[in-house]
Amino acid sequence: MEKKEYTGTRSRSSGGFIWEMMEGSWKYFWGCVAAMTGGVAFSFLSPTLVGFIIDSVIGTEPIDLPGPLTAYVENLGGRQWLFDHMTLLAGLFLVIVALSGLFNMLRQYLAAKLSESLAFSLRQRLFDHIQHLPYAWHMSVQTGDIMQRCSSDVDMVRNFVAGQLADLLRILTMLVGAFVLMFSINVPLATAAAVNVPIVMGYSGVFYRYISRRFLKADEAEGELTAMTQENLTGVRVVRAFGRERYSLDRFQEQNQEFSRRWIKVGNLLAIYWSLGDLIAVCQGALVVIFGAWLAVHGHMTSGALVTFIMYNGQLAWPTRRLGRIIGEMSKAGVSIGRLREILLARPEEDSPDDQIFPIQGAIAFSHVNFSYGSHPVLTDVSFSVAPGETLAILGATGSGKSTLMYLLTRLYELPEKGGSITVDGVDVRQIQRDHLRKNIGLVLQEPFLFSRTILENLRLPAPNKSQEELQKAAETAAVHRSILGFAQGYDTILGERGVTLSGGQQQRLAIARTLAGAPPVLVFDDSLSAVDTETDEHIRKALKAREKKATTILISHRVTTLMEADRILVLEKGRVKQIGTHQQLIKEEGPYQRIFQLQSLVAEEAENESEVVGK
Ligand SMILES: Nc1ncnc2c1ncn2[C@@H]1O[C@H](COP(=O)(O)OP(=O)(O)OP(=O)(O)O)[C@@H](O)[C@H]1O
Ligand SMILES: [Mg+2]
Structure with missing residues (x-):
């Protein structure tokens, strides 16, 4: 048998989680980093060019270019040549800006690819993991809440990776690069400009803690709203049958209001946060211009250097503010990641390596x-x-x-170690591989669930390789074959929302047929x-x-x-075995079976008499 791979998570933090989910998407990540580096490098080149033009082309500062460039320019004719070919410089400026833009575009494209690929594998993981979670977890x-997590929380993570995470990398690179350049231009001015960074970061950090709790609550309200919507849609018949639309609407309105209220609160907080951040940025810009002008006037730096500096600072103003926002928005993604991790951290049903597989004969013992x-x-x-x-x-x-x-018996719930034992062919069920056990014990659940697919596909579920004749035989045994032929499309009739709605009895019989199709050695109805x-x-039993x-x-x-023809009958009362024996034995024994039998026979007799009366 192929080995199952559970795709939960081992991450201990949100960062670790993203890292883990990145598996298979690294090529996009590194492509994104390369494009980002290119973009940042070119964006730094343009202020340098402007500074050079002001100082050494329009002004009279000596030409000081990296490497052999200085000698090359001097050869062409130096400052005068450059002055005469100003359009060439303008063209160069345009090329630099265009290249920077091109790299940015490439970065965004790759970031979108990255996030899409990450969201894809995240959805796959969630789906597979949820499938393997124990029945108790599902109960x-x-x-609705789980559905909301699988859709909007995954979206949140995807947007975070495509937007915030990619920006975060870019901004950090820009910050480091720009400050290296700014410090090389003028240390006191760069220091003054840098003071802003810890202020914005600190402010954002404090805010981050504050707002993440609000986000969590808002998200929870959203989950509850989704769950309520889902429940009401599923239970729409019950609501209608009781004429309780008004009550449902009122309850929905309450939840809906709660949801709006919480998001408005979050929105208000964000508005305050963003405006304050803008104010800080404007003050910082003013400080740099005033202090820089003073330094230039007093001959501590050239005017070209000042313009370059101010341009760098301008380039930083947006990223620093954005950094604050990202930190704020990270809380949102953090909450979503937390909610997804919670699912992925839930322990799936895992077989232990020495769980057994053997041909099951069907001897069952509860002890x-x-x-x-x-x-x-x-x-x-x-x-028994x-x-x-x-x-x-x-x-x-x-x-x-x-x-x-x-x-x-089927290990949908696990019997605790000290809870006695259940054996199949003498082997404790806790030592039998779950899949094997469930394939061999055909359980027709009390509330049958059929998928919105064709009847044939539903029957195939436990027996993917069975021929149509064999499946048809199962349907005949379950007395549903004729009903199926009554549908225009026969076995290809689509069930559920997209197709035919079955009656309760038809559903039950189809569910029985489905279980019989697997031909398991043990059947439970x-x-x-x-x-x-x-x-x-009676027909089915025969x-x-x-x-x-x-x-x-x-x-x-x-x-x-239904029961009386069974080989033996067990009477369960409040979780205890009250009686066990054949029908003949039990009707003679004073006890619940006798009582129930008499009661039901009486009802049947009366019904018969009544039908005779009606018949006359
Ligand atoms: N998933 C669950 N979590 C908690 N309690 C449960 C769960 N399922 C059943 N119970 C409780 O366990 C008891 C036995 O439930 P069970 O479904 O086994 O009864 P039953 O004999 O099958 O009843 P019925 O004839 O109505 O199907 C009930 O009191 C029920 O409330
Ligand atoms: Mg039951």
């Missing part, structure tokens, strides 16, 4: 099983066994723990005949009995007529 979360959901005890000291090929029926009031027994009429119920290879069968039902 404990809200589907002193105790189980509780949290602190709510559900099963107490449950012991089923021989291979035997049919055991389980009868019990709602909430008595029947479904729970089956969840434990969890109240799977509740929505079919007694006649069809067909099951007539199958050439008899599977071990566990039949859960509230209806005595």
Whole structure:
């Protein structure tokens, strides 16, 4: 069997998370870094050129260019030549600016590629990981909330990588580069200009802490809103049936208002933050111009150098402010990353290496099983066994723990170490590989779920390689073949939202057929005949009995007529085994079975009498 690879996360922080998700996207990352470096380098060249023109072409400062360039220019005719060919210099300036722009474009293109590739693999990871999370996890979360995380939180991370992260790298490079250049021009002025950086960073840092909590709350409100919308859409029939649209709307409005309120709060905070940041930047610009002018007037620097300096400072004004914003916006991405990490950190179902795979015959034994959901005890000291090929029926009031027994058998919920033992063919289920166990124990869930695909595709789910004839046979056994042929497209009929809506009984029968299609050695019907009429119920049971290879069968039902022909019947009461035996034994024994049997026979008799009356 192919080895499963779980794609959770091992990261300890948001940064680590991004790093981990970058796998497979590094080429874009490095391309992005290269384009960014090119862009920054060219953007630094233009102020230098302007400074040179002012000082050495228009002014009279000596020509001082790097390497052999000085000698080359002197050869051409020096300052006078340059002065006469000013258009050439202007052209050079344009070329530099254009190249810088081109690199920037390339950087943005690669950043978009990077973020798209990252978001793609993130979505794949999430989907796969969620598939492997235990049933208990799925029961404990809200589907809407998880859906919101998989869509808008992934989007947030994608935008962060394409926008903020790429900008952050560029800004840091620019800051370092510009300050190296500015310090080489004039140390006191560069120092004055640099004072701004820690102020903006500190201010942003404080703000970052403050706003991230608000973002979290706003995001939670969004998750709740999505969850509520999703629940209402799913439950629209219930809402309509009870005429509770008004109530639903009121509840939605409350949540909707809460959501708006929280985002308005975040928006207000951001507005204050951005305006204050702008104010700081303007003050810093003014300081540099005034101090720089004073230095130039007093001969501490040339006017060309001052212009170059002011241009650099101007180039920095936007990135420094942007840096602040990025730090602020990082909180948003941080929150999203946290919410995604939470999913990816949840422990998936993992088989231990010595979990077994063996051909299952179908002998089942529960021995002193105790189980509780949290602190709510559900099963107490449950012991019983089923021989291979035997049919055991389980009868019990709602909430008595029947479904729970089956969840434990198939390891949808894990039986704790001290909770007794459940064995299949003498092997503890906790030592059997989950996949293998579930493939061999065909469980028809109490609430069948069919996918919005064709009937055939639904039947194929447990048996991808079975021929259509075999699947059809399963459908015949489940007494649904004729209903299927009744649809215009037969087995190719699409179910659900895009196609035909099945009745409750048709759904149940199709779910039974689907389980039978896998031909597992153990069959479990969890109240799977509740929505079919007694006649069809009998028909299905007879067909099951007539199958050439008899599977071990566990039949859960509230209806005595469904159960009475089973080899043995187990009566569960409040999580305890109350009675166990054949129908003949149990109706003679004083106890719940006798009571229920008498009650249901009485009801059936009355119904019969009534129909006779009506018939006359
Ligand atoms: N995922 C869960 N988390 C917490 N409690 C649960 C969970 N599932 C079931 N329970 C509780 O465990 C008890 C037994 O539930 P179970 O579904 O096994 O009953 P059941 O016998 O199958 O009932 P029914 O005939 O209505 O299907 C109930 O009290 C129920 O509230
Ligand atoms: Mg149940």
